[in-house]
Amino acid sequence: MANPIYVTETGERLYGIMAEFANPGALYHAAERVRDNGYRNWDTYSPFPVHGMEEAMGVKRTFLPVLVAVGGLTGAGLGFTMQAWMAGKDYQMMTQGKPFLSWQAFIPITFECGILFAAFTAIIGMLALNGLPRWHHPLMKKERFLSASDDKFFVCIESSDRNFHPQKTRELLEKAGATSIELVEE
Amino acid sequence: MSTIHPDQLTAERLAGRARPPASTPVGGDDGTTRDKPGERATLVLNDRSFKELTDIICGYAENPPPRWWLPIFGMAASIAGLGSVFIGYLVITGIGAWGLNNQVDWAWDITNFVFWIGIGHAGTLISAILCLLKQKWRTAVNRAAEAMTIFAVICAATFPGIHVGRQWMAWMLFPIPNANAIWPNFRSPLLWDVFAVGTYGIVSALFWFMGMVPDFATLRDRADRRLRANPTGGAVLLPIIPIRTDRLRATIYGFFSLGWRFSGRHWHRYEVAYLVLAGISTPLVLSVHSIVSFDFATSVVPGWHTTIFPPYFVAGAIFGGFAMVLLLLIPSRELFPNMKEIITLRHIENMAKIILATGMMVGFAYSMEFFIAWYGGNEYELYAFTNRAVGPYWWAYWTMISCNVISPQFFWFKRMRTSVLVVFIVSVFVTIGMWFERFVIIVSSLHRGFLPGEWSMFSPTAVDIGIFVGSCGVFLTLFLLFLRFLPAFPIAEIKAVLPQASPHYGHGDGAHGHDDDHDHADNAAHAAHADHALPHGEGTAQGDKH
Numbered sequence: 001m002a003n004p005i006y007v008t009e010t011g012e013r014l015y016g017i018m019a020e021f022a023n024p025g026a027l028y029h030a031a032e033r034v035r036d037n038g039y040r041n042w043d044t045y046s047p048f049p050v051h052g053m054e055e056a057m058g059v060k061r062t063f064l065p066v067l068v069a070v071g072g073l074t075g076a077g078l079g080f081t082m083q084a085w086m087a088g089k090d091y092q093m094m095t096q097g098k099p100f101l102s103w104q105a106f107i108p109i110t111f112e113c114g115i116l117f118a119a120f121t122a123i124i125g126m127l128a129l130n131g132l133p134r135w136h137h138p139l140m141k142k143e144r145f146l147s148a149s150d151d152k153f154f155v156c157i158e159s160s161d162r163n164f165h166p167q168k169t170r171e172l173l174e175k176a177g178a179t180s181i182e183l184v185e186e
Numbered sequence: 187m188s189t190i191h192p193d194q195l196t197a198e199r200l201a202g203r204a205r206p207p208a209s210t211p212v213g214g215d216d217g218t219t220r221d222k223p224g225e226r227a228t229l230v231l232n233d234r235s236f237k238e239l240t241d242i243i244c245g246y247a248e249n250p251p252p253r254w255w256l257p258i259f260g261m262a263a264s265i266a267g268l269g270s271v272f273i274g275y276l277v278i279t280g281i282g283a284w285g286l287n288n289q290v291d292w293a294w295d296i297t298n299f300v301f302w303i304g305i306g307h308a309g310t311l312i313s314a315i316l317c318l319l320k321q322k323w324r325t326a327v328n329r330a331a332e333a334m335t336i337f338a339v340i341c342a343a344t345f346p347g348i349h350v351g352r353q354w355m356a357w358m359l360f361p362i363p364n365a366n367a368i369w370p371n372f373r374s375p376l377l378w379d380v381f382a383v384g385t386y387g388i389v390s391a392l393f394w395f396m397g398m399v400p401d402f403a404t405l406r407d408r409a410d411r412r413l414r415a416n417p418t419g420g421a422v423l424l425p426i427i428p429i430r431t432d433r434l435r436a437t438i439y440g441f442f443s444l445g446w447r448f449s450g451r452h453w454h455r456y457e458v459a460y461l462v463l464a465g466i467s468t469p470l471v472l473s474v475h476s477i478v479s480f481d482f483a484t485s486v487v488p489g490w491h492t493t494i495f496p497p498y499f500v501a502g503a504i505f506g507g508f509a510m511v512l513l514l515l516i517p518s519r520e521l522f523p524n525m526k527e528i529i530t531l532r533h534i535e536n537m538a539k540i541i542l543a544t545g546m547m548v549g550f551a552y553s554m555e556f557f558i559a560w561y562g563g564n565e566y567e568l569y570a571f572t573n574r575a576v577g578p579y580w581w582a583y584w585t586m587i588s589c590n591v592i593s594p595q596f597f598w599f600k601r602m603r604t605s606v607l608v609v610f611i612v613s614v615f616v617t618i619g620m621w622f623e624r625f626v627i628i629v630s631s632l633h634r635g636f637l638p639g640e641w642s643m644f645s646p647t648a649v650d651i652g653i654f655v656g657s658c659g660v661f662l663t664l665f666l667l668f669l670r671f672l673p674a675f676p677i678a679e680i681k682a683v684l685p686q687a688s689p690h691y692g693h694g695d696g697a698h699g700h701d702d703d704h705d706h707a708d709n710a711a712h713a714a715h716a717d718h719a720l721p722h723g724e725g726t727a728q729g730d731k732h
Binding site for chain 1: 235236237240361367368369370371372373374375377378381382384385388389392393395396400403404406407408410411414440444445446447448449450451452453454455456457458459462463466467469470473477480677678679681682686687688689690691692
């Protein structure tokens with residue numbers, strides 16, 4: 001079922017409702033409430049990672065480590081294949097009487113290639129899963145929201161959520177102890 | 187407490203109106219080194235709020251630099267420029283301009299390479315290994331140490347690059363298809379070095395950058411807020427260039443912040459990525475200096491051909507790296523306002539302890555080398571080591587021993603570890619000693635060939651000295667630029683280790699997050715017990731996940 005489209009008084013599409021909280025404790029408990037009310041399209045915003053927040057939000061553990069493992073193994077495989085082909089087949093050069101395919105000597109570079117690919121996978125994967133880089137976001141239009149990078153804590157429930165209701169969602173955030181509530185335009 | 191400007195704090199302190207005592211004298215006691223059972227030492231002094239921390243740290247990048255900054259920067263940049271002139275001369279003339287000769291064909295160049303790459307190890311150790319060990323004190327020093335790592339790797343990579351002789355062929359170090367249809371020799375430790383140092387430089391830079399992304403976003407938002415508050419005015423770059431500084435900041439910091447918006451879901455993946463990177467950087471940092479040591483250990487030169495080299499080099503690298511971290515941070519914390527609140531005496535003491543531990547490992551390695559030279563029964567080996575201690579390079583050997591083995595022994599005493607001046611002086615000695623260690627290993631092993639006809643001595647030329655001093659200039663220049671323009675401390679990470687960052691702080695009732703009436707003992711106790719305390723919510727959703 002398609003979600004209704006909400007607009008603000010100025011006729012702009014509503015992105016969501018943003019609530020400010022004073023400290024990590026208040027944010028933590030608000031997150032637990034929003035989670036227990038079955039919301040899905042919502043997020044918390046804090047100047048630093050709050051300990052245990054993923055549980056309070058009900059976020060599943062990311063599969064990023066699996067990606068990194070795949071990236072690392074790919075890198076190691078490519079590194080070894082490169083050496084085996086270059087030194088073992090394409091350019092066979094006799095050094096120190098060793099076999100052309102002296103795999104033992106290829107381990108250090110195999111290892112370094114694995115690490116290199118794993119590191120790139122970790123960072124690019126993290127950004128990609130986060131939908132970054134993204135130069136703008138509806139929340140950034142809100143001047144109040146800019147203190148999320150300083151000392152304020154926010155919850156934003158998006159209007160695209162199945163449970164979103166202009167009145168009830170607002171009441172939920174009020175009850176959770178929000179110090180201010182604002183509508184965020186798309 | 188409203189916005190506090192670091193300069194304003196300094197002014198208040200001078201006027202005797204400072205809230206808490208904001209600064210401590212050199213060698214003074216800031217109370218962080220006293221151990222109280224059951225309590226963690228405070229990581230940030232003066233009970234700073236989140237906002238004050240943001241203001242202090244962003245202030246280093248936003249306010250005009252202290253008066254000493256420009257002269258020192260000019261001096262460092264001139265030295266770097268002079269070094270570049272020497273490099274230019276070397277490229278034009280050939281590496282005969284160095285003091286190398288037929289027998290001693292590795293000397294200052296490779297010494298400098300190993301010296302700088304070793305220094306680079308402290309950064310990754312602090313950011314990766316101490317992260318895995320959950321050492322929270324790392325947050326105060328990791329950004330600067332990582333920056334230092336990258337600058338040290340840049341200095342290090344210069345030396346093999348110019349040592350190849352025909353520098354315009356240096357690209358052949360990499361497996362790039364070429365007209366001669368040849369590939370590099372993958373069985374050579376020198377090529378392993380290319381991959382190890384290259385990977386290390388790239389991964390360290392990625393790690394450093396990723397750590398800075400949220401802090402760039404903080405700087406972006408601050409500039410943005412000032413622009414919104416003052417849509418037309420504000421400082422301009424230069425009177426003749428009418429670009430507003432805050433517009434420039436919002437654009438540049440905004441670009442590098444990658445649109446970070448401090449989302450909880452993002453933080454979750456960010457923390458996992460950080461942990462994964464720490465996990466893969468740990469074997470990386472251990473591998474890099476091991477592979478550097480293979481350059482020597484896999485040869486048949488007496489004095490190099492030893493299996494103790496990899497662990498010995500790694501310990502030495504951490505030893506020298508921490509000395510360099512202290513060498514940079516001790517003056518910084520004296521010279522920048524409020525830095526002593528973030529880098530406390532306990533941080534200095536912790537690093538002094540690491541120097542003592544790794545210094546003992548290095549000392550042990552020196553003695554084992556001698557023992558094995560005797561016990562192994564190889565007369566060339568024994569000669570090489572005896573020659574180090576009593577041969578023509580005895581002065582270099584004993585400089586190394588006194589700086590690396592004797593000078594850290596002061597750190598057995600707490601009074602010495604907590605005296606900033608003593609720690610600084612020992613760090614200077616350790617840095618000198620670690621340079622001499624590499625010089626001794628390289629030159630004293632090479633200068634006596636197997637035949638007496640190959641025996642020779644090495645003496646540096648002006649070009650040798652000029653390029654080394656120049657590399658120090660490059661290092662210092664880059665570090666000063668870092669302190670001036672980048673977030674010098676991980677703002678988000680430091681906030682996360684403050685007592686009020688715990689969601690259970692103040693019994694989690696959410697009414698008073700940061701409260702000046704709380705004293706430190708209270709805060710620390712809350713933080714320590716936070717993991718066991720049940721959050722007392724207001725009825726619904728009692729968090730019993732802990």
